[in-house]
Structure formats: structure tokens, C-alpha cells
Amino acid sequence: xxxxxxxxxxxxxxxxxxxxxxxxxxxxxxxxxxxxxxxxxxxxxxxxxxxxxxxxxxxxxxxxxxxxxxxxxxxxxxxxxxxxxxxxxxxxxx
Numbered sequence: 001x002x003x004x005x006x007x008x009x010x011x012x013x014x015x016x017x018x019x020x021x022x023x024x025x026x027x028x029x030x031x032x033x034x035x036x037x038x039x040x041x042x043x044x045x046x047x048x049x050x051x052x053x054x055x056x057x058x059x060x061x062x063x064x065x066x067x068x069x070x071x072x073x074x075x076x077x078x079x080x081x082x083x084x085x086x087x088x089x090x091x092x093x094x
Contacts, residue, residue, distance in 0.1 A: 001054050004070025017076075021045045043076035050074060058091070 031041035057064040
């Protein structure tokens with residue numbers, strides 16, 4: 001969950017992650033795990049940095065996010081991937 005109003009935030013976040021975690025496009029062997037492509041290991045690292053889950057506040061049956069906040073679904077692989085989203089709702093009825 002992050003700032004979701006200005007598209008520049010997503011672009012800057014992507015640029016920052018790409019700067020921290022380089023893809024081995026030149027095939028120099030900077031990662032041992034490379035059997036699934038040069039973008040695979042960087043995707044694992046980025047996913048570990050960001051995390052794979054988020055707690056989203058809900059109040060009175062509605063998202064209780066900030067004015068500009070939104071939920072981001074991030075894909076770090078270059079090629080299209082089929083993904084599933086699992087939502088688990090926890091809480092108590094008031």
C-alpha cells in the first residue's frame with residue numbers, strides 16, 4: 001500500500017528498485033540462480049525487499065486508507081506471469 005494518486009510515485013519506485021537490484025542483461029553471471037532468465041533472481045530480491053503481504057484496514061465495510069493511498073500489485077518479472085491474489089479477512093463483527 002502506498003501513494004497511488006501520482007503515477008510518478010510508481011515510476012520512481014520502479015526506478016529505485018531497478019537501481020538497487022540490477023538485472024544481469026550482459027550474462028556476466030552475477031547471480032547463481034539464473035535458470036529462469038536474467039530477470040528471475042532480481043525479481044526474488046525485489047519481492048523480498050517489498051514483502052508479499054499487506055494488512056489493509058477496513059472500517060464499516062469500506063477500505064480505511066488515506067486520501068491518496070492505494071493497494072499496489074507488483075510484478076518484478078519482465079515476461080507476463082499468471083498470478084492469483086488471495087484475500088483473507090480477519091476481524092470481528094461489531
